[in-house]
Amino acid sequence: MPVKVMFVQLASCWGCHQSLLDLHETLADVLPQLEIVFWHTVVDYKLHDVEKLPDGSVDVGFTEGFCRTEEDLHLLKLARQKCKLLVSYGTCSTYGSIPSLLNLYPIEEALSRKFKEAESVVEGRIPDKHVPKMLEHVKPNREYVKYDLFLPGCPPEPPLIAGVVTSLLKGETPKLKERTLCDECPRVKSDVIVLKKVKRDFEGIPEPEKCLLEQGYICMGPATREGCGAVCTSAGVPCKGCMGPGPNVMDQGAKMLSALASIVDYESVSPEDLVKAVKDVVGTFSRFTLPSSIIPKAVFKKK
Amino acid sequence: MDGDFEPKILGIFCNWCSYAGADMAGTSRMQYPPNVRIVRVLCSGRVDPQFVLKAFELGADGVLVAGCHPGDCHYVKGNYRAERRIALLKEMIKQLGIEPERLMLKWISASEGAELVKTTEEFLTVIKELGPSPLRKKS
Ligand code: SF4
Ligand code: SF4
Ligand code: SF4
Ligand code: FES
Numbered sequence: 001m002p003v004k005v006m007f008v009q010l011a012s013c014w015g016c017h018q019s020l021l022d023l024h025e026t027l028a029d030v031l032p033q034l035e036i037v038f039w040h041t042v043v044d045y046k047l048h049d050v051e052k053l054p055d056g057s058v059d060v061g062f063t064e065g066f067c068r069t070e071e072d073l074h075l076l077k078l079a080r081q082k083c084k085l086l087v088s089y090g091t092c093s094t095y096g097s098i099p100s101l102l103n104l105y106p107i108e109e110a111l112s113r114k115f116k117e118a119e120s121v122v123e124g125r126i127p128d129k130h131v132p133k134m135l136e137h138v139k140p141n142r143e144y145v146k147y148d149l150f151l152p153g154c155p156p157e158p159p160l161i162a163g164v165v166t167s168l169l170k171g172e173t174p175k176l177k178e179r180t181l182c183d184e185c186p187r188v189k190s191d192v193i194v195l196k197k198v199k200r201d202f203e204g205i206p207e208p209e210k211c212l213l214e215q216g217y218i219c220m221g222p223a224t225r226e227g228c229g230a231v232c233t234s235a236g237v238p239c240k241g242c243m244g245p246g247p248n249v250m251d252q253g254a255k256m257l258s259a260l261a262s263i264v265d266y267e268s269v270s271p272e273d274l275v276k277a278v279k280d281v282v283g284t285f286s287r288f289t290l291p292s293s294i295i296p297k298a299v300f301k302k303k
Numbered sequence: 304m305d306g307d308f309e310p311k312i313l314g315i316f317c318n319w320c321s322y323a324g325a326d327m328a329g330t331s332r333m334q335y336p337p338n339v340r341i342v343r344v345l346c347s348g349r350v351d352p353q354f355v356l357k358a359f360e361l362g363a364d365g366v367l368v369a370g371c372h373p374g375d376c377h378y379v380k381g382n383y384r385a386e387r388r389i390a391l392l393k394e395m396i397k398q399l400g401i402e403p404e405r406l407m408l409k410w411i412s413a414s415e416g417a418e419l420v421k422t423t424e425e426f427l428t429v430i431k432e433l434g435p436s437p438l439r440k441k442s
Contacts, residue, residue, distance in 0.1 A: 104398060254352040257395065261387035262348070266380065271390030281394040294356040299400035299437040 003169060004059045006038035006050070007089075008079045010072040010141075011099065012065025016090035017041055019155035026162050033169055047075070053082045060168055062089040066096055066141060066291070071132035073144060080145040087164070088147045091154040095244045096291030098154065100138040101283060103290050103297035107136055137297045138290075149174060154242035154288060157228045180246035181221040181239055185230040187211045193263045198277035201238060212238045213263070218284060223249055223256035242288050251294045253286030310364040310430040314341040314423070315350050316411075319377045321369035323413035331416050335423045338430075339367065346370065347408075348381020352392050355406065359396065362439040365405045365430040367423070372410040382410070402433050 007017065021027070037058055038045050061083030067073040080086055091097040102110050111134070116124040141147070151164055151174075160176075167174040182189065189211045199216040206212055212219040212233055219233060220241035232239050245252035264274060278284050286293050316322040322343045328335055344350060347370025358366050368389060370382040386408060393403035407429075409422050 251353050251356060253395070254356055254392075257391045258352045258388055261391055262384045264387060266383040266387075269387075271387045274387050275390050275394055278391060278394075280398075281391055282398045285395075294353060294360050295396075295399050295401075295438070298398065301400070301437070 002033055002035040004035050004037050004057065006036070006058050006061045006079065006083065007041070008038070008061060008063045008075055009041045010063060010065030010076060010093070011068035011138075012090070012092045013099070014041060014064070016064040016092070016153075016155040019090075019153075019158055020161060022158045023162055024158075026158075030165055030169070047078075050075070050078050050082060055081050056084055058083045060085045060087060062087045063093045063141060064089050065092045066100060066138050067135055067144065068138065069132040069134055073135065076141060076145055085148045085168070086145065088141060088150045088152075090156055091152045091242055091244060091288050093141050094150045094152045094292075095289040096138050096140055097242075097288050100291045101287070103137045104282065105298070106300050107134055139296070140292045151176070152225065152242070152244045153228055157231060159229060160227055177225075177227050178247050179226050181224040181226045181228070181230060181233075181243065182211075184226040185211075185221055185233045185239075187230075187233055190214060195264045196268045198260070198264065198269065198274065200277070206236050208236070212236075218256075218260065218278070220252075220256050220285075222246070222259045223252050223285075240287055241285075244289055244292075251286075252289045253282065253293055256285045257281065308431060308435055310338050310427060310435075311362065312336075312339045312365040312367060312423075312426065312430060313358045313363045314339045314367045314369065315344055315347075315354065316341050316368075317347045317349075317370040317376075317381070318343050318345050320371035320375060320413050321347075321409075321411040321419070324369075324411040324415045324419045327413060328416035328419050333416055333420050335420045336427045338427055339423045346376060346378045346381035347385035348376065348378060348383075350385055350388070352388055352395075355389075355392055356396075359401060359405070359436065359438055362436060364433075364436045364439065365407070365426060367407045367409065367426055369409045369411045369419075369422075372412055375412065400437060404429055404433060405436065 038050050061079045063079055067076055088094045111126045115126045164174040188209050193214050195216050197216050206215055217238040219238035221239045223246055224239055224241045225243040225246045227243050241252055249255045325341055347368055350368050355366050370385055376382040389408040393406050397403045407426055411419050
């Protein structure tokens with residue numbers, strides 16, 4: 001009997017679904033075993049198609065994205081109701097990811113920026129008819145509904161997805177690797193790191209084999225969970241932390257901030273130099289996890 | 304309203320210098336404001352930024368981290384780490400809408416009981432002027 005699945009898109013960029021399609025030939029083995037009952041980003045399903053499904057009748061549901069509007073929240077709750085097993089698919093769904101950095105601004109300001117002030121807008125107005133109400137800020141989906149499995153990544157890498165889907169089809173509980181990214185990163189590391197200078201990504205060309213952090217680039221590896229196969233660092237790009245916090249890390253941003261501060265050479269890098277080199281502290285260290293951080297959003301002075 | 308405001312301040316003090324400094328103040332019968340609740344850690348370099356954020360999340364109006372003077376850290380570099388962490392953390396909380404002045408780092412040695420009293424009193428004044436933390440749960 002085919003396994004009944006549904007794919008739900010909340011507020012997201014579709015990148016996670018795209019990554020699913022990047023499974024290429026593997027999809028050919030997997031698809032015949034699936035009965036897709038809802039995938040509104042690909043086929044014209046409507047909300048009532050989900051609403052009319054009996055509760056608990058879908059074997060597995062995947063949610064991409066976070067809740068930005070009341071409609072997203074409604075759909076998320078429906079998905080939980082209809083699915084036996086719910087998978088948080090991707091970093092938006094699991095931690096909030098990059099678009100949730102909007103938690104640093106009041107929602108009114110964000111709406112005004114997008115619909116009225118953006119350079120491309122002429123006679124803009126904030127849409128208020130036939131649109132669902134915006135939620136004040138982004139919370140991780142798990143604060144709204146219970147999940148059975150988290151599959152992070154922005155987007156999750158195809159081999160990671162393949163592993164999870166294959167074990168689900170066998171009726172097994174998928175087990176994700178849980179060490180830090182540095183553990184699976186092939187770059188050569190020394191025991192002691194002392195940075196004479198913190199570099200921005202665009203400065204110089206990284207040496208091909210040496211750990212990027214040791215070369216002065218802000219690589220989030222030490223605070224990040226493994227599982228992506230260290231795709232970025234293998235290609236010479238410092239990790240931005242998209243897999244979310246590593247083991248025993250409560251706050252990925254705070255952890256990386258801490259790590260970086262402890263490896264700079266105190267004679268060459270003053271506290272001010274360090275702040276200057278990082279520039280955007282939240283955007284650098286908590287890029288993917290602000291809504292799941294200890295302080296998940298900015299507080300605003302009442303006008 | 305604000306006249307009744309009694310700030311809650313968390314002090315995180317290193318065992319070898321600043322905590323000993325607080326002891327010194329105590330044994331010399333110097334008073335420091337009871338608003339400061341002190342937690343002892345072995346070194347200011349042990350102050351995980353997560354502790355500081357958690358304190359603010361739980362409603363602290365101010366956090367005072369204190370350690371040995373430069374060159375005096377018993378673990379050699381702990382206080383230099385703390386200095387850089389606090390600098391970055393101040394930026395982080397600023398972006399999160401919390402006044403960076405609510406976080407303070409100070410070097411206080413074991414013999415500086417008076418300095419401890421002065422620091423805590425001054426910090427209390429700063430926090431009183433700022434008012435309750437924007438993260439304080441309304442009760
Ligand atoms: S996790 Fe990344 S790829 Fe997936 S929807 Fe969010 S932003 Fe896009
Ligand atoms: S810090 Fe980055 S480059 Fe270095 S080992 Fe860790 S993941 Fe690899
Ligand atoms: S290396 Fe870092 S940023 Fe790149 S995919 Fe892996 S976790 Fe994400
Ligand atoms: S022992 Fe006091 S700061 Fe390190």
